[in-house]
Amino acid sequence: MITQTSSNQAEHIPADLLTEIDESITHYPMSKRSASLPLLHLWQNHFGFIDESGVDWIASKLDLQPINIIELVTFYPWFRQEPAGKTVIRVCRTLPCALAGSYELREKFCSATGVDVHSHSHGFGEAPPTSLDGKFSVEFVECLASCGSAPVCLINDDLHENVTTEDVPSIVTSYDTE
Amino acid sequence: MVSLIPQAHPKERRIIFENISRPGWSNDIETYLAHGGYESLEKALKMPPEEITNLVKAANLRGRGGAGFPAGIKWSFIKRDDGKPHYIVVNADESEPGTFKDRYILHNDPHQLVEGLLIAAYAVNVKLAYIYIRCEFPDAAKIVWNAIQEAKAKGFVGENICGSGFDCDIYVHQGAGAYICGEETSLIESLEGKRPYPRIKPPYFPAVLGLYMSPTIVNNVETLCHVKHIVRLGAEEYAKMGTPGDGGTRTMCVSGDVMKPGYYELPCGAVTLGELIFDICGGMKPGRKLKAVIPGGSSAKVLNSDDVFKIKSKAPDGTMVDKEVAMLDLVMDASSLAAAGTMVGSGGVIVMDDTRSMVWALNNLNQFYAHESCGQCTPCREGSLWMSKMTTRMLAGEGNAQDPATLLNVADNIAGRTICAFGEACAWPTQSFLAKFPKEFAEAVSAPTV
Numbered sequence: 001m002i003t004q005t006s007s008n009q010a011e012h013i014p015a016d017l018l019t020e021i022d023e024s025i026t027h028y029p030m031s032k033r034s035a036s037l038p039l040l041h042l043w044q045n046h047f048g049f050i051d052e053s054g055v056d057w058i059a060s061k062l063d064l065q066p067i068n069i070i071e072l073v074t075f076y077p078w079f080r081q082e083p084a085g086k087t088v089i090r091v092c093r094t095l096p097c098a099l100a101g102s103y104e105l106r107e108k109f110c111s112a113t114g115v116d117v118h119s120h121s122h123g124f125g126e127a128p129p130t131s132l133d134g135k136f137s138v139e140f141v142e143c144l145a146s147c148g149s150a151p152v153c154l155i156n157d158d159l160h161e162n163v164t165t166e167d168v169p170s171i172v173t174s175y176d177t178e
Numbered sequence: 179m180v181s182l183i184p185q186a187h188p189k190e191r192r193i194i195f196e197n198i199s200r201p202g203w204s205n206d207i208e209t210y211l212a213h214g215g216y217e218s219l220e221k222a223l224k225m226p227p228e229e230i231t232n233l234v235k236a237a238n239l240r241g242r243g244g245a246g247f248p249a250g251i252k253w254s255f256i257k258r259d260d261g262k263p264h265y266i267v268v269n270a271d272e273s274e275p276g277t278f279k280d281r282y283i284l285h286n287d288p289h290q291l292v293e294g295l296l297i298a299a300y301a302v303n304v305k306l307a308y309i310y311i312r313c314e315f316p317d318a319a320k321i322v323w324n325a326i327q328e329a330k331a332k333g334f335v336g337e338n339i340c341g342s343g344f345d346c347d348i349y350v351h352q353g354a355g356a357y358i359c360g361e362e363t364s365l366i367e368s369l370e371g372k373r374p375y376p377r378i379k380p381p382y383f384p385a386v387l388g389l390y391m392s393p394t395i396v397n398n399v400e401t402l403c404h405v406k407h408i409v410r411l412g413a414e415e416y417a418k419m420g421t422p423g424d425g426g427t428r429t430m431c432v433s434g435d436v437m438k439p440g441y442y443e444l445p446c447g448a449v450t451l452g453e454l455i456f457d458i459c460g461g462m463k464p465g466r467k468l469k470a471v472i473p474g475g476s477s478a479k480v481l482n483s484d485d486v487f488k489i490k491s492k493a494p495d496g497t498m499v500d501k502e503v504a505m506l507d508l509v510m511d512a513s514s515l516a517a518a519g520t521m522v523g524s525g526g527v528i529v530m531d532d533t534r535s536m537v538w539a540l541n542n543l544n545q546f547y548a549h550e551s552c553g554q555c556t557p558c559r560e561g562s563l564w565m566s567k568m569t570t571r572m573l574a575g576e577g578n579a580q581d582p583a584t585l586l587n588v589a590d591n592i593a594g595r596t597i598c599a600f601g602e603a604c605a606w607p608t609q610s611f612l613a614k615f616p617k618e619f620a621e622a623v624s625a626p627t628v
Contacts, residue, residue, distance in 0.1 A: 027349040030263070030306070030390050033371035037354055041313065068371075075373050075552075076354035078313055090314075094275040095476060095542045096433035096528055142357060142546055143275040143476075144314055147433035147526065148440040157316040 009043070010053035017046050021061070032062045036072055040079055049080045049127065074124045077141070081125035085137035087175040088128060089113070090154040093140040096147035101165070105151050108165040109138045112172045135176060184440055187458045191419060191427050192443045193407045194279075194400060198286045205321060207328040210289040216334055218409040222297045223342040227258060230301035234405060236413035238425030243269055243360070243398030244277075244475055244524040245599070246512050249405070255385035256393045258303040265394040266299055267369060268309040268402060270318070271353050271360040274475035275546060276526025279429040279441050280399040284311065284318040287403075288325035292348065294402035296334065297409055299346045302395055306347050310365055313352040323350045357550040361598050362396035364552065375554040376598035400429060420446030424512040428522070432459050434529035435466065444510065451481075452506030455529055466531040470614070471505070473515055474523025476543050477603035479610035481505050487518045520610075536615040537622045540607055541569035547604035555596040561588045562604045569608075577623035585619075586612050 020042055028034035039058045043050050050058075050073055059066045073079045091097075091106040110117040110129075113136035119129035121139055128139035146152045149161035155175060163171070185199075186192050192199055197213060207215070222230055235250025256264055268291065272280040283291055291309070299307055311319050326348050329335040337345045356374055358364045363377035366389050381387060388394025404426055408416045417425035424446040433439045437460030444454075451471065455461065462468055468483040485505040493499045508518050515522045530539060548566035553559040568585050571577055585608055593605035612619055 027351075031370060034351075034369055036371035037352065037368065040354070041352055062371075071373050072354075072371075076356050078355035093542070094546050095472075095539060096276055096439075098542050099434050099528075099530065099534070141314070141355070142549060143273055143277075145272045145278045145281050145312070147276050147278050147528070148431060150433060150439070154314055 007047075007051050008053045009047045009051050010057040013057075014046075017042060025062075033064060033068070035062055036064070036069060037076075040069070040072060040076075044079060049083050050125075051081065077123060079125060080127045082127045083130075083134075084127045085113075085115075085130045086135050087156055088137045088139070090128075090139055090141040090144070092142070092144045092146075092150070092152050094143040097143075097151040100150035102151035102153075104165055105153065105163055105168070106138060106140055108168045109153075109172070112168050113138055136172070187442060189449055189453070189458060190443050191445050191448075193427055194283065194290070194403050194429060195287075195441070195443045197290060198282060203286070205286050205288055205325070207289055207325065207332065210287075211332075214410075215289055216293055216329075216332075218406045219293050219296050219300075219334065220340055222300055222409045223340055223344060227301045227303065230297060230409065233408055233413045234301070237404075237408040237416045238420065238423055239401065239404050239408060239416075240424055240512055241398055242279075242400035242404070242428065242525070244274055244477070246522065249397065249401055252385065252397075253298070253302050253395060255383070256302050256395065260393070263306070263390070263392045264302055264304045265389040265392060266295060266302065266304045266307040267362075267365060267389060267394060267396045268295055268307065268399060269360060269362065269365060269396055270309055270311040270315075270322075270399050271365065272315075272399070273312060273357040273360050274477065274524045274526055275543070276431060276433055276472065276475050276528045277524040278431050278433075279525065281315060281318070282441065283399050283403060284315060285321055288318075288322045289329065290403045290406060291322070291399055292325055292329050292335070294404070294406040295348065296339065296346060297405050298395065298397065298402055300339075300342075300344050304395070305345050306349075308349050308351045308369060308389075310351050310353060310359070310369060312359075313354055319350050319352050326350070356552070357546075358552040358598075358600060361600060363598065365396060366394060373552075375552055376600070378597045421509075421511045421513070424522075428510075428525050430454060430510065430525045430527055432527045432529065434527075435463060435531040435534070436529050437461060437463060447509050447511035447514070449510050450506060451508045451510060451527075454510060454527065455506070459529075462531050466533060468506075468529070469532045469534060470530040470536065470539070472526075472528040472530075472607075473508075473510075474521045475526035476528065476546065477606060478515075478523045478526075479520040479606050480614055481508075481518070481520060482614040485518075485614070489514070489517045535573075536611055536618045537569060537572055540611040541566070541573050543607045544569050544604075547600075547607070551600065551604065555598075555601065557592040557595045558601045558604060561592040564588050565604070565608050572619070572622045579623050581623050582612055582616070582619045 024038045025035045055069045059069045114131040115138040128137040130137045231253045239249045240246040364374040368374035384394040429443045488500040491501045544566040548562040551562045589605040589608040
């Protein structure tokens with residue numbers, strides 16, 4: 001259930017983000033609508049999530065209706081309409097990683113970061129389960145395509161391979177920067 | 179960014195992974211050029227485009243994304259001079275559980291992909307191509323984009339490529355976490371900026387009504403890399419590495435309960451399943467026995483280690499006879515695995531030993547498909563969730579005696595009744611696990627599973 005935030009991201013777009021957005025649109029000479037996903041990525045990478053003002057702004061920029069952006073934000077698992085933790089830990093749950101112990105790995109990440117192990121996001125733009133201090137999110141994702149070095153997890157942009165539960169404390173510490 | 183690349187096993191024949199395996203290899207264009215890079219593109223640009231399509235047909239190259247459709251035939255569906263814009267979209271959305279080969283190509287040898295893509299674009303008359311990379315490979319998007327810029331600076335991308343008069347632009351496009359986008363029509367819808375609901379075929383074959391309703395080729399990353407080598411080696415040399423109907427090499431990705439999981443580039447038909455698991459991947463962990471193998475990505479039907487198949491083969495006198503083939507003696511190529519009722523698919527081989535519960539394994543896969551169903555078709559949207567709920571409760575010891583039959587009934591009513599092949603993909607695991615391990619599922623509902 002998305003809680004309405006009082007943020008107004010569209011009023012705080014920095015010049016360099018605008019430049020990147022305009023450049024991105026030039027990659028789709030046949031249809032501006034194709035730039036929807038790239039703009040959503042740029043927006044979320046900068047603001048951390050996409051609020052209602054962002055949805056409206058992106059729709060308007062691409063000559064679309066807000067529904068055309070909402071339908072993407074509520075479908076694709078990557079996008080969220082509310083903030084996540086500063087560091088997002090995505091543990092693969094699909095079969096080869098599960099065989100290698102990824103269920104236990106996620107539990108260990110939850111206990112090491114204070115994320116509720118019983119919490120799961122329900123999609124539709126919900127944020128992944130997040131620690132109360134806002135530092136970490138931990139969620140299961142589906143196959144990350146590195147099954148030969150299972151179990152794996154994606155932490156922000158970094159792939160961690162052959163991760164054991166013993167590795168978890170030092171990994172969490174390395175991302176716990178203030 | 180070359181992570182530790184294992185040395186080739188003697189049975190491997192590395193053409194796709196040859197560069198990546200070189201000591202000191204780096205993914206920049208200078209290194210690529212120093213090892214014959216873009217020479218195949220230059221060679222191709224001097225040939226009539228139709229000849230390249232014929233070459234790819236004669237090479238017996240099957241798509242390496244999972245469906246295994248002959249690439250040359252796919253290309254020939256497009257009429258070069260129909261006056262319509264043509265597109266190629268590279269399927270770099272690698273998400274089939276058990277598959278992890280395209281990851282290495284994108285990160286470590288992006289120019290091989292770019293070169294293969296350009297040859298294909300020339301053959302099919304494409305001026306605009308997109309490489310759709312799953313967003314869980316954030317570095318790959320930057321690396322591949324950088325490679326395209328490097329190639330552009332040297333005149334291999336953009337206008338008048340190598341002075342040939344052929345123009346082609348390439349852009350990188352990122353996905354956003356949805357497995358269904360690996361389905362070619364879903365990929366196209368996603369690239370158009372819409373919810374990635376697959377299109378029904380016919381009429382929406384991409385070669386007829388693809389991106390922006392124009393003729394489009396969707397090819398897997400590895401498939402396009404093979405195109406470069408087909409031009410380099412010639413069709414005959416390439417084809418004879420494999421078997422009739424399945425030319426060249428295939429990168430097998432092995433995971434699960436083996437000593438040496440990883441990718442292995444093998445000539446099609448060169449090894450049996452047993453040789454792959456025991457000779458190449460070091461066999462089982464100490465004290466364990468082989469129990470089950472999923473040979474072609476999670477959507478492929480599972481095999482029981484005790485299985486024996488009746489496979490039609492040619493006797494010395496030329497007649498077709500039924501030969502009994504044990505599971506481990508199955509040859510790793512497209513026709514052999516199809517004859518065994520499964521598929522070589524994406525090459526993702528998932529191995530399970532005798533410590534594994536098949537109910538648990540199927541439940542894991544059912545949850546995957548339930549999460550990834552796009553929701554467009556009722557049988558899949560509802561059925562994938564029902565199958566997942568049933569195996570979940572069976573695991574919790576709350577199944578009832580009807581559950582195995584109900585599970586099968588649900589699966590049977592999904593496969594063949596959906597707009598796209600995801601219906602088959604989510605039904606086949608349930609159908610095959612129930613068929614191959616019936617006792618385990620019966621026991622799961624008569625006694626609690628620990």
